[in-house]
Amino acid sequence: MSNFLAGYNYRKLHTMNGSAGATTGYVVKIKVSNEAGSDTADTVYLNGRSLNFPYDVTFTSTDNTEYNFWVDSSNTFYVKVNENLESNVDMYIYYSNSTSTSNRSNGANTFLLFDDFNNYFYTSTGLITEHAILKNNKLYISADGLYILNADTGVVLHAYTAGTQAQCAPVIDNAGKIHIMSTAGSWVKKYDESTGLERTTTFTLPDYETLTYDSINDNIIVQTTSGLKAIKASDHTTVWTNTDVTYVSAMCPSALIVGNCVYAQDDSTGKTVKALLTTGVTQANTTLNVNAGYATLMYDIDHNYVYAFAYTAHTVYCLNADTLATVWSKDVSGAGYTIMRTGNYHNNVLYVPFRNSSSPYQSKVVALDVTNAGNILWTNTTSYDANADALNGIIDDTYLYIPTYDYLDGNYKKVMIIKLSDGSLYTTYTQMGNSSCAALLASGGRIYLGMYDTKISQMIKIRNGGTVGDCEYKGNTYRTGYVSGALSGDFLADYGSQWNNADSFEVNNGTLSKYAANIGAVKKYITNASTFVFPLAIETRMKVGSDWNNEDGWNFGVSCDSAWASKGMLCGHYRDASSNYIGAYVPFPFPVLVSTSTGIVADTWYKYTFLCGTASTTHDFLSVNDATVLQFSGGYTTTGKNIFLFTGRNSSNSDYTSYFDYIHVRRWTDLEPTHSIWGEEEKTFKTRSPFTNKNILQNAGKKIKTSINIAPKKKVWI
Structure with missing residues (x-):
């Protein structure tokens, strides 16, 4: 054995x-x-x-x-x-x-292609989800109060409304209490996750992206019009105030904590200070040509630099973190551009997005060599539609991920994925709406973003595994300024599993669904012809909802040329001559209905398996819950393949909802390998200790007295 x-x-x-x-x-x-x-x-x-x-x-x-x-x-x-x-x-x-x-x-x-729709969720929270943090596998969102979502499913766990739009990302203190801020409401609020609001403290506040938490002294750093303040997390009483910086604008940079000091920047004069966390006393200061903007200060731990970003002066300043002396400065664009957000640092390079200061608000990204006076290594100018504002990004070892906000027509709602090596666009990922999130959140191979205009939270899983942890806008987070440091690994290991047009669908708890108006489809275009070569086996599990009214419709399809109607097929449910609803499919260009004996009813899952032959094998099979029908259809070519998930109805029917549980694609041969008999069950052999006798174990190492009776020899008579 x-x-x-x-x-x-x-x-x-x-x-x-x-x-x-x-x-x-x-x-x-x-x-x-x-x-x-x-x-x-x-x-x-x-x-x-x-x-x-x-x-x-x-x-x-x-x-x-x-x-x-x-x-x-x-x-x-x-x-x-x-x-x-x-x-x-x-x-x-x-x-x-x-x-x-x-x-x-x-x-x-x-499989060659697999999706069980657990890779992402789209959830309509009814909130403006511009600012959030990710901690303990929960999303903490500042909206018109505090909202806490399950980070896997998007389900709202707690909702505490405050009546006024909160302006920046929350912070969570050492005791687990959550603090949010509102410019419009002129308050800082403290919440218990389970019981809700505990305290409201009034301040006159400018608009900025994040509160900053000093975990060493258990203080919250608050930027007010009367100066930079530290307040106790426990009761919001003021510990100290630094009046060397004041805030008056609708947009100002967030404070940054490094070690035992906090860095802050005056939004009107450009004065930048370094102050002690314990007392607020200024240790160093400088005045830069910067003014109002959301671009926060950043710390570079590799070189002990602080980066400041000039909003209207379109300049990046590199400062010595100890003295605030300027090491170098770089005008990244020239007149007519603004730096709206912060950059991303990785391996001696600072990546900075900026945009036109007026319509069409077209954006660019530059890569600056921080070891060579900010020398521009490349500029990306081709990734963006007019009016597509590039916002804060997040970075890994290979790519930069940047969401967009399309100010004009909203037709460019994408996360752009840019190669760090040369600035070329690797690919894009569809956003459900305009993203005005101050920064992406990432953990465990997922990227989270909020849509400002559609009030939707969106989570995208970009890879399997990967960095797992909390993402906050912590001012004491190095490297990327807002979120946790440069992420390790390659986020795009399973990027190919995404579908285009997915923003028109709902994805929750591992199920993709759509309330259909005629035929609307998500489509996966298979681009790697060397990997996806017919014949193929394609399987999906799907159902129609309780709103289905016994009508013809289609659920998924395959096209082998530019469209399914020229060379492909549709699978779905169809009413036969006896008014029974059955699993069926129509191959093209031959308009022949092929049906199974499997009846279709609402709210019941059915497994559709389609075995796609080639031009040489000239046949394909349809299986609904493993009831197989053979149809000769001429087979398929080996290039230009699409797989569609439909939420389709015939045009004369009323709308209803279709649901999909999974889809996968594998290679298939006409005569598949068959199963032989199974062998007998074998059990693992477990060795036993040689010392199994209790008395032997108890007396091991002891001298044992014993008596031996030897029988006398018998006389033998001859």
């Missing part, structure tokens, strides 16, 4: 019979049940042995290399076999592992 996979108690051997064209990485389906039963070709029974079903089930090669797999809601495992399945391949199923309690199902690593 070969060695068992560590931690597992049982296994069974299984043989897949090879098939021409399957090759390596082919995905096979195996149904797994923890009930008692007799194994069949594609179904295996674990007879109650699983301890955390299905989390303690895995598949391996005979040398115990684990395969990638994905599990659907019926406990069908889609297993990606590493070996070449053109020949027979042996594998093991392992089960019964008390320590395996997490879901290791991974569609992204199993």
